[in-house]
Amino acid sequence: MAGLAADVAERLAVVRDRIERAGRDWREITLVAVTKDFGPEAVEAAKANGLLDVGENRADHLVDKARVVRGVRWHFLDRVQRNKVAALAPHVTLWQALDRVAAGREIAKRAPGAAVLVQVNVSGEPQKHGAHPGEATALVGDLRSLGLDVRGLMAVGPTGPPEAARPAFRSLVELADQLGLAVRSMGMTDDLEVAVQEGTTMLRIGRGLFGARNRAR
Numbered sequence: 001m002a003g004l005a006a007d008v009a010e011r012l013a014v015v016r017d018r019i020e021r022a023g024r025d026w027r028e029i030t031l032v033a034v035t036k037d038f039g040p041e042a043v044e045a046a047k048a049n050g051l052l053d054v055g056e057n058r059a060d061h062l063v064d065k066a067r068v069v070r071g072v073r074w075h076f077l078d079r080v081q082r083n084k085v086a087a088l089a090p091h092v093t094l095w096q097a098l099d100r101v102a103a104g105r106e107i108a109k110r111a112p113g114a115a116v117l118v119q120v121n122v123s124g125e126p127q128k129h130g131a132h133p134g135e136a137t138a139l140v141g142d143l144r145s146l147g148l149d150v151r152g153l154m155a156v157g158p159t160g161p162p163e164a165a166r167p168a169f170r171s172l173v174e175l176a177d178q179l180g181l182a183v184r185s186m187g188m189t190d191d192l193e194v195a196v197q198e199g200t201t202m203l204r205i206g207r208g209l210f211g212a213r214n215r216a217r
Helices: 002-021 040-048 059-068 080-088 101-111 131-144 162-179 191-196
Strands: 030-034 055-058 074-075 092-098 117-118 148-153 183-185 200-207
Touching: 002 040, 002 191, 002 200, 030 040, 040 059, 040 092, 055 059, 059 074, 059 080, 080 101, 092 101, 092 148, 101 131, 117 131, 131 148, 148 191, 162 183, 162 191, 162 200, 183 200, 191 200
Parallel strands: 030 055, 030 200, 055 074, 074 092, 092 117, 117 148, 148 183
Antiparallel strands: none
16 A cells, blocks of 8 residues: 555656646646546555545446545546436535436435536547537536536547647637636546646546556456
């Protein structure tokens, strides 16, 4: 555990330096430590380094880790299936990838007033989830009518070189500004500089903190 925590500390210093070199104070940005394909020890290592926002893509993994690691804020990062909401609801602090009313209705039922982000498909790639940008305003309104706390927007950058994400990230920020939403969750290990320059408030970092994924997990 001590060795892993030290490794995370070294990588965290690099991530923060990258943020600074991109022109922002790292303290202005929330780092979500993405522990996908890693065990609870990765969550403990993140926690030891003051990273209390932890993200998971799989419902069963989040629930398993939340049962053994306390004191972190869990972010669910994937498109949630309605039949998984009941198990997730006691643990999730922020639902980051909400893109349809049906899922929002289930979250509102199981966790009234829950904090959510609306995922927007700003790249237009059919393999990526997210609401069409033109549907985002109505979706935000519908989710708020369910009593959910819509705090911002989330997006995944397009496939390709980091610079290719710039127009997509810029459009997400413009949309968030139009809707008066403060949180903009965009940017991962490879494209974090572009996200930082375009105004992200939340980075989702996995490999940049924990190294290559453990596919056996």
